Amino acid sequence: MKIQEGSYVLLFHTSRKKWLTKVTPDKKIHTHLGIIDVGATIGMEYGSVIRTTEGKVVFLIEPTTHDFIMKSERRTQIVYPKDLGFIAARTGMKNGSKILEIGTGSAAAATFFASIVKPEGHIYSFDVNPDFMEIAKRNLEKAGMADYVTLNHHDPHEGVDVREADIAIVDLGDPWTVLDQVHDALKGSGAFVAICPTMNQIEKTATELKKSGYADIESIELLIRTMEAREGMTRPSMRMIGHTTYLVFARKVQKKAEAPSEEPEEEGEEGIE
Incomplete structure (x- = not known):
């Protein structure tokens, strides 16, 4: 080419x-x-x-999309590809998926997710900062993803005009404050993801999810280490991408239903019948 x-x-x-x-x-x-x-x-x-x-x-x-993300214009910390890839896999994201994003930032995440859901899917992204929206627009246009993302300068705490979304991704400092708005936007059993830099945030988010009509709640952290591959001298790199963020996953279920009590993990309980 x-x-x-x-x-x-x-x-x-x-x-x-x-x-x-x-x-x-x-x-x-x-x-x-x-x-x-x-x-x-x-x-x-x-x-x-x-x-x-x-x-x-x-x-x-x-x-590639990875290159556009890592070289994107930004004023805030981006979500790294290692986390973006797992979000896509864990939520079942695919061509045609309808995604609600709360917290546009520099649109690094929207750029990656748009490359997966296009051409039939779409991302509806909300942010209250007009400066971020301008940066996001430029980054999406540079990566060729602007047609698959609708940017909304709007406070999601006041509600969002999105319904029957397959996936909702929340990148706010207090994701628990929009759980009701996200619940209304998601389809039944739709996937919820919160991007949380601190343990205090994942604790509060997981606690509130259990009260707000969500199940299958899981909190994780991903680490990545490169290898210095040289003939006769291969070893792990002394530098690595360690903590970038915590991820909290959940699924929308009926509100006010009595959630099963959490039990300690026991080996061999998961499986396919």
Whole structure:
């Protein structure tokens, strides 16, 4: 596939030295490796190589959704791909899913989820900060996902005009304050996810979920460690992505139904009949 004017390219030197940029004829990027002539990449194939003015090799990589997320414009902490991927798997997200998002932020999460639910699904995202909404719009347009996300500058505590959603994702400091609004928006047994940076938040959220018409409540944390794979010298990296956030999952059920009391886990109780 050839690089065209107006498309995006990831200029890759090493995993720690890479630049995501839009291709225009006169663009040049000044780096400590020398100047990269971005305009010269027009008509070249993705996967090919150019050199800087200092003779350093730069690979021309077609960017993925992961690249757009990690290089997105932001003012707040983003949800990392390791957490986004598990949310998608745990909730059964797929093409055609209808998603309610409370807390748009920089739209890193909306960008990833839109890439899964498109072309038949849609994301309805709410945030009270107008500055965040402008950043979110730019990030979605850059990643080519704007058509699959509706941004709403609205306080979700006042209710949301979404019904029969398959999944609701809440990224607020106090997710327990919108549980009733989310319950109204979800379809029966729809999936709920709260993104919580602290243990106090997951404790309060899980406690309130049990009172608000939710079941199958689970709180988790995901850690990821890279390996330095070199012949005869492979070992775990000294650096890793440790704590980024906690995730609280639940499913919508009938309100005021008596929830089963929690019992200690016993090995062998889960299974398929």
